[in-house]
Amino acid sequence: MRSAVLRFGRERSAVAGVVIVAIVVLGALFGPLLYPASPIAIDHALMGSPVAPSFAHPLGTDLLGRDELARAFAGARVSLTVGVTAMLIAISLGTVYGAIAGAAGGRIDALMMRVVDALLAFPSFFLIITVEALTEKFALVLIIAIIGLLSWMGVARLVRGEVLSLRERDFVEAARALGASPGRLIFRHLIPNALTPVVVAATLAIGDNILVEAGLSFLGLGVQPPTASWGNMLQGALTPDARNAPWLILTPGLLIVVTLLGFSLLGDGLQVVLDRSIGQNLDAAGDGAPSLLVAPLVAEAG
């Protein structure tokens, strides 16, 4: 464990990932406390003529005279909430589903994987916007549930693959010989040993979910104004009035880029470290390269 931490410390990009993620998390947690401007209070004096970044408004104001920095902090809370909780849903579902399929084998496995193939066959993003548009409520809980429920398939494949190779191993054989029930076999023996690649997938999934939420909010199908989200801040900047206020486009965009960069560097670093310390192979091409490949499997967001 200690050596894994040291190895992680030597991966400069992984450390950069940790630092970025830490900054975003701290900003989301403490930003609104330290910077008390309201993210939704409209300053009527500034309405229609956004103010450039200044001492009073470090990131300027938007078209309704709302403080952009306060909205950025509020948006970070939304992004992280959606990213992490939707990830937890998708990872739990995918892990259990994949483990059951892998452990069951045969026809059940084939059928279960067919369902995964079908769900992976259409751009999940289109499915998500369809469901979002039809349900029309846009509550945060609903957005999280939809993203989580429609993005577990990559994890299911990953876990199934792990379980298929694990279930022939001696310790599983031994547990079976000792009379372990299928449930105990799956939850006590197979899942815990298949979790290493899931940790990487989970990290990358947070970034993917943040991107999906931003995309939904950008289309007007996610978090609804006045609640701030990076996606709807960008949407709000798309009027001709905002053409002379480039900070309204740059702020939410760069926040998304930096946050996603943090999570993918972190995921990549974890993969390199876990790969070497446990010798488990997620990595088809060697060299820790394809973590970017795991990501498209986890969620086909734009």
Next chain:
Amino acid sequence: MTAYVIRRLLGAIPLLLLVSLISYALMALSPGGPGAILGAQARGMTPAVRAAFVAQLGLDKPWYVQYFFWLVALLHGSLGYSFVDNRPVLEKILERLPITLELLVLSLIVTLAVAIPVGVQAATQRGRWFDYLSSALAFTAYATPVFWLGIVLVDIFAIHLRWFPTSGIAALGQQGNVADRLRHLVLPVVTLSVVSFASWMRYQRGSMIEALAAPFVRTARAKGLPERLVVYRHALRNALIPTVTLLGLTLPGLVGGAYFIEYVFSLPGMGLLGIDSVFSRDYPTVMGITLLSAILVILGNLLADVLYAFVDPRIRYD
């Protein structure tokens, strides 16, 4: 090979049935589904007219019966009629499809033309500045939301520099002018290529590093071949094989990205039609587009597998 392709195509049928069943059920059962549309459209109708209307659309039946009717119509080559303008859905989609395909194919060409050489170069310079720089660029590109990049590029190159049009596929009165069409496609294609560059470049780099470590490369070097030949003739040929499989893996993401790009650039392709249909509750069109996207993805996967056997004669499908 032919037998394999036919078997795969037949295998795609249950998959497509499942895709259509899942999307039909999701749409029919969600609270804003066709029942709600009807509620909105039926305002001001007398009960008798309303009942006739409901019956005409088949919405008085349970969703699985409606799904069955939809399937029967599909077997007769019809995807139904749009709720918006009553035109056949298939016709609406087919007239939009070329733009989406142009966008996807052009950006795939651009991506490959850049990502493969960069990946190869990064692998040969492993651990040096070019490798770090290209990987840093790949990670940043991967983290960039496609819709934001589109907005920024429009802002710089269309609004401020006026090099390219901001949106659409043709200037007024220029329909059929190829040069004009390409000019409209430059920014969308670049946007999509930047975002997909990352996966291809990193994957090519990985497979190239593996190929460069292979015994036959050592042999080639040992017999005194120039490094250029070793890299491009011996190693690259083998390193391209795994890269081909990426085609199938990235296709769903590419199609998803194309939707956003069509939205940002107002390109009248299938994706924009899809998003518009979602907003206008054009239920049959949404179904049609879901099905067609799935077909596109499944065909792409099949193509990747066939290409895989083509570039690597050791692989046999029988």
